[in-house]
Structure formats: C-alpha cells, structure tokens
Amino acid sequence: MSGQVLAEVPFPPSVNDIYPPALFGGAEWLTKFSLFLWLAAAIVIVFFLVAYRNPKVVPTKGQWLAESLYGFVREGVAKDVIGHEGLRFAPYLASLFIFILVGNVFSIVPFIQVSPMAHIAFPLMLALCTYGLYLYQGFKKHGFVGYLKHATVLPAPWFMQPLLLPIEALQAFILQPLTLALRLFANMFAGHMLLLVFTLGGFALLNAESFFLKPISLVSWAMTIMLTFFELLIAALQAYVFTLLTANYLAGTLAEEH
C-alpha cells in the first residue's frame, strides 16, 4: 500500500529519521543536528555582537530588538521570579532563552525544518547546565548538608518526615532536571513528527489507489500549514518555559528557610 510515494520518501516516518547519517562520511558526530546547533549559536553570537557593536542612545532596529529581548528576560523572568538577587543570573537566563528560541524556530525554517532541540542530547545538556548551576548555588549558599536539608526537609510533623523525605529528594534531585530536558525535547520532537506526518501523509493520499482519496491530500497539506504556525507558538513558548523553570528552580534554591 504505502512504502514509496511520489516524493520518494518512506511513509510513515519513524523515530530513525531523528538519527540522520553523518554529513561528510568521515566524522560521525558531524550530522545535520550538530551543524544546526552551531548555526544557532553563531546566529545568536553574531546578532548580539552586531547589535551592541556601536550602541546609540536612540537605538537602531537591531539594537532595539536585542535590548528588548534581554530586557524581557531580565525584567520578566530574572527579576520577577527570583527577585533582586536574580539579576546576576540574567545573562545566563537570556542566553538560554535566545539560544533555545533560535534553535526551536529552526523547526519551521524552510530547508532546515528540524530543531536541534528535537534531539534528546541537546536539551539534556542544557538541563545539566541548569542542574549544575542550581546545585552549585545551593551548596554555596547553604553549605553541603545545609542545602540537602533545605531541598528535602519540610516543616511537617516528625512522623511524616520519613514518608516525605524520599519523595522530596526524588523530586528535587532527579525529576526536576529530567523533566526540564524531557519537556523541551518531547515538544520539539512531537512537533517535528506532526509536520512530517501531515506532509508525507499528503503524498501518501495523492498516491492512493482510490480516486476519491486523492483530493484529501489537500486537506492534509492545509493542516501542515496550520500546524506550522502552531509550531511557531510552541517554539517560543517552550523556550520561555525552559527559562522560566530554570529561574524557578534557582529561586527555590536561593530562598531563605521555609
């Protein structure tokens, strides 16, 4: 029935599509994903260098965009969530937000059409950075044992503590960073798969044996267009959520005693 269709692409798409072969034979690590990751990093670095190279009191368009992006994270995330102390994390949070945003938007840029964040390795690495940062801040502020206590012990009656301690420990030290990575990865991966299914599904329908199935491919492609706009929303939202949760965890770490 399906197999090869007009565009010479296999349908349905599979998880293996997310593990592309190496680009130039030799280097196995040089795949589409690592290339796009560098591209995202390069775009962010070059954009900010250019925007701030020659700052003016009345900003140019580029400078205005850079300033409002940074200002948004500084005021809207760092200051609002963590408080005044959070301002020193604003550069980290802003780089995180803008890098993930650019990476995510790649999922709907023509000819790129896949976000590096759709590969579990990259969100996992970013989540590890956040994890390391908030553990370090916690140990610095509360001391090693102090932070372990801070993160797990709650003001509760003593007989509840044995019941609650393992739950809190699992939540704070394992589930928090893990879900941070998984949420971003799963959203971008699912979005990529969704677009792929509807695009390739259109070809599969066009190739169908029944004449009446052919026009339905148009519906499938219309869905692709709608989902592309939806994907733009998800891309921005997930970048924001990742940054916000990072700030949230930092705030929890830096908080005084409960």
Add this chain to the structure above:
Amino acid sequence: MADNQTPKQSGASGANTGWAAVGYLISGIAVWGFVGWLIDRWLGSDGIVTGIGCVLGAAGGIYLVVKKLGA
C-alpha cells in the same frame, strides 16, 4: 518558593505549579510503590506490600501538594 516577594501569578508559573503537583503525586506513588515492591520481592508476598506502598506514597504526595502549593 519565591512568592513572598511578588504577588503576581502569570499563566506560565501557574502551569509550573500544576506540573509540580502532578510531579509530587507521581513521585510519591513511584518511590513508595518501588519500596513496597522491593519488600514484596524480599518477603515473597504477592504484591500486597506494593499496593500499600502506592497508597502511602499517594497520601504523602497529596500531603506535599497541600503543604507546598496550597494556600
């Protein structure tokens, strides 16, 4: 948490509260269900301790949600 300094609750941080609540419930059941399962293997009993563990864990999870996220 940080809600002693800023009274605002935007949509996104509301979502975070929701995630945390689900996380507590699931991790409660997972942790104590797992402990119960280990005891089950040790005693050779038939899953009864796993059940008790899950119920205990759910209770602990609900307690945590009320304590940390409630009012």
